[in-house]
Amino acid sequence: MTATAEVAVIGGSGFYSFLDDAEQHTVSTPYGEPSGPVSVGSVAGRRVAFLPRHGGHHEFPPHRIPYRANAWALRALGVRQILAPCAVGSLRPELGPGSVVVPDQLVDRTQARVQSFVETGACHVPFADPYCERLGDSVQQSAPDVVRGGAMVVVEGPRFSTRAESQSYAAQGWSLVNMTGHPEAVLAREMLQCYTPIALVTDLDAGVEAGAGVSQEEVFALFAQNLERLRTMLADTIAALPDPDGCSCSGWAQGVELTYALP
Template identity: 35%
Template sequence: MTVYAIIGGTGLTQLDGLTIKSALNLDSPYGQPSAPVLRGEYAGREVLFLARHGHPHRIPPHQVNYRANLWALKEAGAQAIIAVNAVGGIHPAMGTGHFCVPHQVIDYTSGRAHTFYEGELEHVTHVDFSHPYDATLRDKLCGALAAEGCAFSGHGVYGCTQGPRLETVAEIARMERDGCDIVGMTGMPETVLARELSLPYACLSLVVNPAAGKSTALITMAEIERALDEGMGQVKAVLARVLAG
């Protein structure tokens, strides 16, 4: 039976209903992970959980140690990863409260440690990243979203920005021209690091606000927190369905 790891983002620093059996404090070759890897039981099966931003939420997206996090999950026995991300909506269909299971990603970040293949290498390694998200895992997420009656899109392009600031109207306009449907700050390099470790990886994105210029109102943290509070119950129900399947 596949051992799933869940990476919780903003709004999901802990997984209610997870019966914790152990907390693994793993010291990776790349430094400390954001938080201990929690090993436990959820929806009747073994699962690993890691809070991407720490618990409590304290690590900004550009300072997350993505390599340590992915290495720790692999070391703990993860065989597949479901990442939960809070995002802004760019495409008109991506309104607040909508879910997206992206099929592509565009990386706008800079300066992040984005590969395990560096340093004193015996040979250069290139990984195929044509299709960054695992199709089978994406299908399971879409099936669970449909079963829960959630409004969702089964495909989309995730544009990953550096943060921690939100984007300008001009930046979002550029991203829309590039084909992005949603915008977040944590999708990369997490996605490619999973690929380098041969871990099937898919992203469950919850839209928590319209991206800059997609609404006449200013983006406020109160608005984002309200959307997170309303959407996390559905996130947990979807995760439980995938794990129970």
């Protein structure tokens, strides 16, 4: 298949567009419709797909996002590398609002999401290191102020954490809390794609902040204030992305009989 796009950006809360002069692609999948049409355009000489995670008008709350359809649609367009900006709460006081973090670990605390394309047989994806190190390196090289490392715990949502929950996560040594990073990351691994989140801290989570808890208004407002910064960071990262050939994100499937179909 001739790839329509090599790289994808999945936009988070408030990040509903990225590309100028883009072509719109409607992709039907065996897992239903994705969050919306996929825009494809050029960035730094590369063909780039953009998909708003929550839909073009934030139709999908975090627990209802069609994660499998999104992952399948991007693979069907030929995407092999995914950059995934997302809004996160901080569990560490030194990571204040406006910090950008590329975490290296994920903790799943979701409850009701289908998190795999595997529906039959033995096919176990390695996930000890959930994110692509080479993509993370590219982000950091393009934006030296990015904080590298830390664990992101993904909760079911759509509610924010209680203080007790937030304090418990922080006590485990985890750095960030988010609602959309899982199963997005593991589905990308099953689709043999390189994937990294780019986590923008929008708030100090309830266990860190002494005052009122987190509000939707402050999350959306902080993300909006940093959109141009994220767009610049993404464009610079895309220009410097490594060749995905030879990466373990896809190499894990060599010699493994996949029990699901790749598009």
